[in-house]
Amino acid sequence: MASRSRRREVAMCLTLAWFGAASRDLHAQDVPSCVASSNGVRMVTGAPYSALGTSETITTLPSGERVVRQNHIRQWRDSDGRTRSEITLSTIQGEPPVEVNTTVTVIDDPAARERYMLQPGKDVAVTMPIVPCRPAANPPELDLSVGPPRPENLSKNRLPMKVSPPVVLGERKLDGETVAGRRIEATIPAGAIGNPQPIRMSAEQWYGKDLQVVVEATYHDPRTGETRYRLSNIDRAEPDASLFKIPENYRRLSPGAAPPPR
Numbered sequence: 001m002a003s004r005s006r007r008r009e010v011a012m013c014l015t016l017a018w019f020g021a022a023s024r025d026l027h028a029q030d031v032p033s034c035v036a037s038s039n040g041v042r043m044v045t046g047a048p049y050s051a052l053g054t055s056e057t058i059t060t061l062p063s064g065e066r067v068v069r070q071n072h073i074r075q076w077r078d079s080d081g082r083t084r085s086e087i088t089l090s091t092i093q094g095e096p097p098v099e100v101n102t103t104v105t106v107i108d109d110p111a112a113r114e115r116y117m118l119q120p121g122k123d124v125a126v127t128m129p130i131v132p133c134r135p136a137a138n139p140p141e142l143d144l145s146v147g148p149p150r151p152e153n154l155s156k157n158r159l160p161m162k163v164s165p166p167v168v169l170g171e172r173k174l175d176g177e178t179v180a181g182r183r184i185e186a187t188i189p190a191g192a193i194g195n196p197q198p199i200r201m202s203a204e205q206w207y208g209k210d211l212q213v214v215v216e217a218t219y220h221d222p223r224t225g226e227t228r229y230r231l232s233n234i235d236r237a238e239p240d241a242s243l244f245k246i247p248e249n250y251r252r253l254s255p256g257a258a259p260p261p262r
Contacts, residue, residue: 033134040133043081043110044212050076051234059225067225075213075231081132082244083108107244116246125246126253135212160192161201169204175234179206179215199223 034042053073060066074086087104105118110132117126169181181204188199199222206216208231217229246252 040131041108041110041115042212043132043134044077045081046079047211048077048079048238049211049213049234049236050074050239051231053229053231055227055229057225057227076239076243078239078241078244081110084239084243107246109244116252118246118250123247123250124253125250126255128255161186161188169206171209172206174206174208174215175232177208177211177215177234179208181206 034040051074053075055071055073057069058066059069072088074088076084085106087106089102089104105120107116107118108130109115110130113129113132115128115130117128118124119126164185167183169183171178171180173179183202183204185200185202187201188195190196190198193199201221202219204218205214207213208215211234213231214229215231215234217227219227219229
């Protein structure tokens, strides 16, 4: 069994991947539009909120038994586009899943082009540069870079697969928010990864038009199960500014640097 420190390290590394960190710099006046393949950090201003995201993965074993795993993401965003995410991870998908049972806190400041990953037990903030981008008004396809953690194999750049054009699902109201839906399907051809039969996957997202975040999503992959995500307890009030700052007693470190002695 992996040690607690090793599990935390795995969780932090995968969290960085989920949030799409980048290393190049831009001028303040030059913030491009995000696209589905962008590795930039989305900068949404003038739409503050806080909410709780719940990601639930249901796996059906050969015996027919259903295994349910949940992860939670507490989220805040202020009017300047700064975000804070407190990600409570019980497991990370894989074969087999990795049990982590830890919480990772990530603060993004697009205006400062910095990300901070807080380590409360060490009073350390791991800092790294990010590249901000603004959400495209009409994205050309379903954007898998937006929203909650999802099965990575739905990314068409990782495996030989056929990806369908996105299907527009229209609009509906969800907890008072107007959301727009899109769906894509992907197929890994038989024999591509030793699979005797084609493997069919799908992703469906309902995107809050005013919030500019994913409010509900479903990802299906027969190898790992079905992942359902839902944003709840949405509050449109301005969050406390202290949520987006590094605590004064914390030291800043670059990724990979040794933590200071305690």
